[in-house]
Amino acid sequence: MLSEQTIKIVKSTAPILAERGVEITSYFYKSMFEAHPELLNIFNHANQKQGRQQTALANTVYAAATYIDQLEVLLPAVKQIAHKHRSLNVKKEHYPIVGEFLLKAIKDVLGAAATDEIINAWAEAYGVISQVFIDIEEEMYNQANWEGFKAFKVMKKEEESSLITSFYLQPSDGSNVPTYQPGQYITVRLSVEGEQYLLNRQYSLSDAPGNKYLRISVKKEGENPTTLGKVSNYLHDHIGEGDEIEVTAPAGDFVLDTTDAPLYLISGGVGITPMMSMLKRTADEQKDRPVTFIHAAKNSDVQAFNEEVDEALSKLSQARKYLIFENPSEADRENNRFDAEGFLDEEKLKALVTDTNASFYVCGPVAFMKNTIENLANIGVKEENIHFEFFGPSINLKEY
Ligand code: HEM
Numbered sequence: 001m002l003s004e005q006t007i008k009i010v011k012s013t014a015p016i017l018a019e020r021g022v023e024i025t026s027y028f029y030k031s032m033f034e035a036h037p038e039l040l041n042i043f044n045h046a047n048q049k050q051g052r053q054q055t056a057l058a059n060t061v062y063a064a065a066t067y068i069d070q071l072e073v074l075l076p077a078v079k080q081i082a083h084k085h086r087s088l089n090v091k092k093e094h095y096p097i098v099g100e101f102l103l104k105a106i107k108d109v110l111g112a113a114a115t116d117e118i119i120n121a122w123a124e125a126y127g128v129i130s131q132v133f134i135d136i137e138e139e140m141y142n143q144a145n146w147e148g149f150k151a152f153k154v155m156k157k158e159e160e161s162s163l164i165t166s167f168y169l170q171p172s173d174g175s176n177v178p179t180y181q182p183g184q185y186i187t188v189r190l191s192v193e194g195e196q197y198l199l200n201r202q203y204s205l206s207d208a209p210g211n212k213y214l215r216i217s218v219k220k221e222g223e224n225p226t227t228l229g230k231v232s233n234y235l236h237d238h239i240g241e242g243d244e245i246e247v248t249a250p251a252g253d254f255v256l257d258t259t260d261a262p263l264y265l266i267s268g269g270v271g272i273t274p275m276m277s278m279l280k281r282t283a284d285e286q287k288d289r290p291v292t293f294i295h296a297a298k299n300s301d302v303q304a305f306n307e308e309v310d311e312a313l314s315k316l317s318q319a320r321k322y323l324i325f326e327n328p329s330e331a332d333r334e335n336n337r338f339d340a341e342g343f344l345d346e347e348k349l350k351a352l353v354t355d356t357n358a359s360f361y362v363c364g365p366v367a368f369m370k371n372t373i374e375n376l377a378n379i380g381v382k383e384e385n386i387h388f389e390f391f392g393p394s395i396n397l398k399e400y
Helices: 004-019 021-035 037-041 045-049 052-066 071-087 092-113 116-143 230-238 269-285 306-314 330-334 346-352 366-378
Strands: 150-159 164-171 185-190 199-204 214-219 244-247 263-268 291-297 319-325 359-363 386-389
Touching: 004 021, 004 052, 004 092, 004 116, 021 037, 021 052, 021 092, 052 071, 052 116, 071 116, 071 185, 092 116, 164 230, 164 244, 185 214, 185 230, 199 214, 199 230, 199 269, 214 230, 214 269, 263 269, 263 366, 269 291, 269 306, 269 359, 269 366, 291 306, 306 319, 319 346, 346 366, 359 366, 366 386
Parallel strands: 263 291, 263 359, 291 319, 359 386
Antiparallel strands: 150 164, 150 244, 164 214, 185 199, 185 244
């Protein structure tokens, strides 16, 4: 239990941390990696370069400080992060390292303003916050299908569009393929030639559970793979059938509910991957559940899974598909391959959403998600009915 005095200090200094949060967390990562370069085998270097991880950590530390005396408010957010940590094999022994360098960063960046009293209060608060994470993660480790990374063999590699390729994976040791909930992801870890550290990325499972494989569908990212898209380019260009990659057990809490409420699956670009898992599961197990599948893509060249979506929708008794192309080709126009042109704006959503009490699942690029979530709220959908997942660190979409 934290003392009244500690709580008071932490709460009153939280706004200073918020103001200089990114500065503090940038300094924190730099000094931690200098002292513990082995941690670069866990962290995503691209997120670091873009400052996304620094922002995510700063926001969370600020939120935790603000709610230090009622951390249960933050439990849903903590659980989401804990899934990511578990999926990356973050262990309890890592927490004191992060704590040490976070406190050092607060001290060094704030200078004289960070008195011993303040630093001690933050040290105590970090102890409480990290214990919440450690306890939740321990439970998740106990429930996971296997511990740490396990070798999987690529049994099939299939192009889904000019940018997206699927990899079908089976455990190399012949063990059973784990079950999972539609919407969950796995971490893929690669040792890439020329890279000093291992590279980790999360990919949603893109097929229904219950198959003899795990399927991920990877978008080739970035024009220049030296900065962005190192892992996706490597997978596309160098990993083929018969090759092995390491993966952790399925994780994540962006998962399909199995109520009979009408279902809206809304995706942009490669955000379609978790939707495939959700759609196919529903088509197999809840054939009478009304489903509206909304997908936004540039055009049919880059659009993945069109036939697979149609096949799944055909199994459902009440199904609707709505495609929006931002930049349709001539052939798309001639063949009526899309329902609307441009973006998924409020007007289009309003016309599509006939039941604001339905369950809404949203996944796609950050701008797409922000707009869609805002638009859903504007047309009267309650927050608790909107589920979403960011690819990459979730940077402050929700205000606490
Ligand atoms: C991701 C917070 C401790 C390693 C994250 C994210 C947040 C966060 C907010 C982004 C989640 C997302 O992707 O949506 C925290 C807090 C901690 C803590 C508040 C302490 C109380 C640790 C520790 C480690 C760690 C001890 C291991 C050394 C990571 C990694 C990611 C991550 C590797 C994935 C993001 C990336 O690689 O870019 N954490 N974390 N975290 N965290 Fe932590």
